[in-house]
Structures are given as C-alpha cells and as structure tokens.
Amino acid sequence: MTVAAFRLGMLIPEFPTQTHAFFWREITALRAAGVEVHIFSTRRPVEGCPHEWAERAASETTYLFPPRLSSALLSPRDFPGMAQALAYVSKLSVSVKQKARALGMLACAVDFLHHARERKLDHIHGHSAADAAHVLALCRILGGPRYSFHLHGDLPVYGTDHAAKAWDATFVAAAARPMQRELIKDVGLPPERTYTLWMGVDTDRFTPPAQRAESPRGLHLASIGRLHLCKGHVHTFAGLRKALDRGLKAHLTLGGRGPHEQEIRQSIARFGLQSHVDMVGPLGEAAVIDLLHRADGFVLSSIGLGEASPVAVMEAMACGVPPVCSIIGGTPDMISDGTEGLLVAQGDEEGLANAFLQLGRDAALRERMASAARERAVRSFDYRETSRRLLEAIQVSRAPLPQSASQGTAPRSDQAAA
Numbered sequence: 001m002t003v004a005a006f007r008l009g010m011l012i013p014e015f016p017t018q019t020h021a022f023f024w025r026e027i028t029a030l031r032a033a034g035v036e037v038h039i040f041s042t043r044r045p046v047e048g049c050p051h052e053w054a055e056r057a058a059s060e061t062t063y064l065f066p067p068r069l070s071s072a073l074l075s076p077r078d079f080p081g082m083a084q085a086l087a088y089v090s091k092l093s094v095s096v097k098q099k100a101r102a103l104g105m106l107a108c109a110v111d112f113l114h115h116a117r118e119r120k121l122d123h124i125h126g127h128s129a130a131d132a133a134h135v136l137a138l139c140r141i142l143g144g145p146r147y148s149f150h151l152h153g154d155l156p157v158y159g160t161d162h163a164a165k166a167w168d169a170t171f172v173a174a175a176a177r178p179m180q181r182e183l184i185k186d187v188g189l190p191p192e193r194t195y196t197l198w199m200g201v202d203t204d205r206f207t208p209p210a211q212r213a214e215s216p217r218g219l220h221l222a223s224i225g226r227l228h229l230c231k232g233h234v235h236t237f238a239g240l241r242k243a244l245d246r247g248l249k250a251h252l253t254l255g256g257r258g259p260h261e262q263e264i265r266q267s268i269a270r271f272g273l274q275s276h277v278d279m280v281g282p283l284g285e286a287a288v289i290d291l292l293h294r295a296d297g298f299v300l301s302s303i304g305l306g307e308a309s310p311v312a313v314m315e316a317m318a319c320g321v322p323p324v325c326s327i328i329g330g331t332p333d334m335i336s337d338g339t340e341g342l343l344v345a346q347g348d349e350e351g352l353a354n355a356f357l358q359l360g361r362d363a364a365l366r367e368r369m370a371s372a373a374r375e376r377a378v379r380s381f382d383y384r385e386t387s388r389r390l391l392e393a394i395q396v397s398r399a400p401l402p403q404s405a406s407q408g409t410a411p412r413s414d415q416a417a418a
Contacts, residue, residue, distance in 0.1 A: 239352025
C-alpha cells in the first residue's frame with residue numbers, strides 16, 4: 001500500500017509506555033506506506049518505557065498538556081466553534097467537577113486545532129475511547145480535521161458519553177468483535193461506522209527459535225503484562241499450585257510492572273511458589289523475545305473488563321508459544337481451543353491446572369499447538385496487515401460512497417475471515 005501526501009495525526013495517551021509497542025509498529029508501517037504520521041499524546045507518561053525505540057518516539061511526540069500559551073486565543077472564525085464546544089461540555093453526563101476537568105480538555109483541543117492547521121493534517125486517529133476521544137471530538141467541533149478512534153477494551157472502562165465522543169467520527173474501531181457489538185448496541189453507532197481492527201505484531205522479529213531448549217526446572221510458563229489485579233495472576237498461581245501438587249514439574253517467569261506488585265508478591269508467598277515464580281520486571285522487545293524463546297507456554301488469566309485482543313498473546317503465538325488464556329474479550333476469536341492454545345473460563349483455577357498439566361505431559365501436543373499458533377499469527381496478526389486495514393478504513397470513510405455501499409464491509413469481513 002502506498003499513499004501520497006497524506007498527513008495523519010495519531011493521538012496516543014501518555015505515549016510511550018511499556019504496553020505501547022504495537023502503536024510504534026503501526027506508526028512504522030504507516031510511514032513505510034508513504035503516510036506522513038504526526039504523533040500526539042495527552043501528556044508525558046509517568047513511568048519510563050523499556051523499549052529501545054522509546055527515546056526516539058518521545059522526541060517525535062507533541063504533548064497537548066499543558067497546552068501552549070500561544071494557542072490560548074482563538075481567531076474570530078473560531079468563535080462559533082467555541083460556543084458549540086462549550087455546549088458539548090455542558091451536556092456531558094458527568095459531575096460538575098468532571099465538567100471542569102473537561103474544560104481542561106477543551107484547552108488541549110484548542111492547542112490541537114492549531115497543531116492540526118500548522119501541519120495541515122488530513123485526518124486524526126486516536127488510540128483511546130476515554131478522555132482523548134473527547135479531545136478529538138472537541139477539536140473537530142472547533143473546525144479541526146475529521147477523526148476516528150479505537151476502543152481497546154470494554155466500554156465501561158473508558159468512561160461515559162461515548163455517543164458524544166463519536167458524534168462526528170468517520171468511524172470507531174474496536175480491538176475485538178465483542179467491543180464492536182458494544183459500539184453498535186450500547187452507543188447506537190450504525191454498523192457501517194464501526195470496524196473490528198486488531199492490533200498486531202512483527203512476525204519477522206517475533207519468530208520461533210531454531211530450537212527450544214528444555215528447562216531443567218520443567219515446563220516453562222511465561223506471563224507478560226501489567227501487574228494489575230485484573231490480569232488474574234492469583235488464578236494463575238492457584239492453578240500452578242494445583243498442577244505442582246499433582247506432580248507437574250514447572251515454573252513461571254512473570255514480566256511487567258504495575259500498581260499491584262506487592263499484592264502479587266504476597267500471593268506468590270501465600271501459595272508457596274517462591275521457588276517456582278520468577279518476577280523479572282518490565283521487559284523491552286528484545287528481552288520479551290528472549291523469554292518467549294525459552295518458554296513452553298504463555299499464560300493470560302485476565303478477569304472482568306478491559307481486555308480486548310492482547311498483543312502479548314499475539315507475540316507469544318508468533319514465537320510459537322501455545323497460549324493458555326481465559327475467555328475474555330477477543331481471545332476466543334484469536335485462539336481455536338485445543339488447536340492453537342487452550343481456553344479456560346475466567347477464574348477457573350482447576351481449568352488452568354488441567355491446561356498446565358496437558359502442556360507439561362504432552363510434548364507432541366505442545367509442538368502441534370506451537371506450529372498452529374505461529375501459522376495463525378502470521379496469517380492474522382502481522383502489524384503490516386493490521387496497519388493496512390486501519391489505513392483502508394480511514395481512506396474508505398473519507399471517500400464519498402453510494403448510499404448502498406457500506407463503509408465497514410471490506411475490512412470487517414477480512415478481519416472475520418482471518
């Protein structure tokens with residue numbers, strides 16, 4: 001795909017952080033296609049980013065908060081838009097305190113408008129359905145470019161007033177099909193203004209090792225992600241404890257950081273797993289690949305809301321590591337149970353134990369799943385293909401179509417077929 005002289009703004013909250021590897025891949029793929037990508041973020045991240053591209057990404061990012069003083073004044077042509085923007089804020093179904101916060105978003109939107117005009121942006125895509133989507137909608141009201149945004153988890157996680165955020169979006173993408181259904185049913189978006197667009201992985205870099213070494217500690221499980229209670233680590237630990245008590249020889253390497261590290265360490269001790277669980281902190285891409293090359297299985301036991309189509313699972317599958325996942329978000333669309341990995345109900349500790357025992361006791365099953373997982377990742381999750389679908393969605397939504405044509409048909413059916 002090649003695109004001449006197309007200027008795209010990309011808005012990513014608190015960019016870059018540990019979980020933002022896909023966004024950088026997407027930016028890289030779009031630029032390789034000829035798109036002029038301008039990166040924006042709401043504010044600088046609090047935590048550092050372990051990836052090797054982080055310094056470059058931060059240097060290329062324009063942060064909207066705090067807004068520039070030079071953008072504080074609007075020209076006379078913008079006054080009508082400001083009245084509409086203030087009306088937008090006043091109608092939000094939130095508290096007075098939150099509306100006051102929304103006025104801060106409006107200030108950022110004014111600054112965003114000036115940046116968009118200075119850089120002659122043709123379109124802006126936001127990777128959030130939370131406050132960043134308000135900024136996009138307000139920028140559009142003020143006279144900014146057309147916009148779209150991505151829903152990366154269940155709607156309730158991303159605040160309220162989603163219909164307002166999407167009032168003039170050319171489309172809203174969902175990172176998994178259950179989220180797309182929420183956009184249609186709960187927000188009331190026409191199906192033709194929605195897509196299911198997965199994130200992606202570099203399947204040229206995330207590849208299986210030439211030979212996977214056998215660990216002297218038995219089955220090597222890996223889990224990479226935020227150290228948050230929603231990731232269900234306690235269920236992984238309980239399942240591992242059950243499997244060990246039934247004779248499995250195994251250990252788990254846990255990568256990541258987050259607000260609940262202390263509680264997770266306490267859970268490890270409570271289950272007596274100190275000699276079976278290694279916590280290695282945040283990992284850059286090279287370290288993630290090294291870990292996956294040494295792993296026999298990948299574990300994601302998330303619970304509740306928020307999970308969509310986890311990139312960490314895609315990375316594991318690309319490296320030929322069979323995933324053991326809870327049924328959440330898009331995981332049933334990503335993994336054929338028993339073929340590319342194993343699916344268990346949320347919080348099902350017995351199911352997790354049985355899955356670990358299956359992987360640990362059946363090397364042939366592991367090999368078959370590893371091959372199928374890799375094949376699925378190449379076919380469906382490569383970041384160049386997922387980026388192509390995003391660009392196609394932007395182009396289709398901007399082009400005038402006959403009334404009978406559906407904006408979402410081609411990319412959505414491609415995604416479903418994958």
